[in-house]
Amino acid sequence: MHLLPSHAYHxxxxxxxxxxxxxxxxxxxxxxxxxxxxxxxEAGVSHMAPYAHFKNKxxxxxxxxxxxxxxLTEMMLKNSEGLNKAGALILSYGASYIEFALAQPQLYRLMxxxxxxxxxxxxxxxxxxSEATSNKQTLSPELQASSKKPFVLLETxxxxxxxxxxxxxxxxxxxxxxxxxxAALLIEGHFEVPKGMSIKDFxxxxxxxxxx
Numbered sequence: 001m002h003l004l005p006s007h008a009y010h011x012x013x014x015x016x017x018x019x020x021x022x023x024x025x026x027x028x029x030x031x032x033x034x035x036x037x038x039x040x041x042e043a044g045v046s047h048m049a050p051y052a053h054f055k056n057k058x059x060x061x062x063x064x065x066x067x068x069x070x071x072l073t074e075m076m077l078k079n080s081e082g083l084n085k086a087g088a089l090i091l092s093y094g095a096s097y098i099e100f101a102l103a104q105p106q107l108y109r110l111m112x113x114x115x116x117x118x119x120x121x122x123x124x125x126x127x128x129x130s131e132a133t134s135n136k137q138t139l140s141p142e143l144q145a146s147s148k149k150p151f152v153l154l155e156t157x158x159x160x161x162x163x164x165x166x167x168x169x170x171x172x173x174x175x176x177x178x179x180x181x182x183a184a185l186l187i188e189g190h191f192e193v194p195k196g197m198s199i200k201d202f203x204x205x206x207x208x209x210x211x212x
Contacts, residue, residue, distance in 0.1 A: 014043075014045070014049065014052070014053065015053045017043050017045075018039050018040075018043055018045075018049075018050055018053060018054075018060075019063060019064060019067050020043075021039040021042035021043040022034060022039050022042075022060065022064045023064070023067075023107065024042060025038055025039060025042055026064070026104070026106040026107050026110065027104065027106065027107075030106050031106050031109055031110050031115040032115075034060070034061070034064075034110075034115075035057060035060075036050040036051065036054060036056075036057060036060055039060070059140070061110060061115065062139065062140045062142070062143045063140075063142065063143075064107070064110060065107075065110050065111045065113075065143055065146075065147070066140070066142045066143045066145075066146040066147070067146075068104070068107045068108070068110065068111040069111060069143075069146035069147045069149060069150060070146050070149070071100070072096070072097065072100045072111075072150050073146075073149040073150050073153065075096050075099075075100055076092070076093050076096040076097070076150060076153055077153070079092050079095070079096045080092040080093060080096070085160075086157050086158065086160040086161045089157035089160070090154065090157045090158065090175060091200060091203060091204055091207075092200070093150075093153055093154050093157060094154075094175060094178070094179040094203050095198070095199045095200035095203050097150065097176075097179045097180070097183065098179050098182055098183045098186065098199050098203065099199050101183035101184075101186075101187060102183065102186055102187065102199075105187045108183070108187070111147070112180075151172065151176055154172050154175060154176060155168060155169060155172040157172075158171050158172045158175070178206070178207075179203070182203070182206070
């Protein structure tokens with residue numbers, strides 16, 4: 001169902017509607033179908049309307065990716081309500097990450113820069129360090145800020161173990177890499193979680209160390 005025409009929007013509502021339309025397109029047709037013209041059609045507005053908020057396709061993709069990280073963060077927080085021990089929080093955060101990725105694989109791809117025009121991949125002959133620096137400079141401030149929030153939650157949970165800061169960061173990065181890799185393998189169909197077992201239970205089995 002299309003959203004209301006542009007003249008029916010209150011101030012500030014159009015941008016939210018365009019983001020909502022973008023998510024609908026991602027879920028139904030995939031990232032390749034996402035464009036300014038497509039979201040305008042989905043939202044029921046003129047093809048020029050999105051340019052009031054997004055100067056180009058890259059800006060649109062970054063805004064959608066940022067909204068994805070915000071949703072992931074909210075999901076991690078909601079699923080961990082009532083938990084206070086480090087191990088329980090870490091396991092909950094990791095399971096939430098994987099569940100989010102499996103529920104919205106197209107959005108997840110876009111968030112990680114696996115879709116063209118996100119500005120997160122720069123194919124050059126430079127070193128990996130130069131590429132990383134270039135990518136960081138091209139990301140919007142909103143995407144840079146929102147993309148850090150899920151990891152900050154995980155790192156904060158690890159900090160409750162009382163380990164030295166460097167150890168905390170290293171373990172948080174290791175756990176983050178693990179759930180990212182597991183999510184990617186599950187999405188691509190390289191393996192499946194055993195029937196009757198939740199993502200959280202399987203992740204607990206996969207952890208090298210018993211959560212604190």
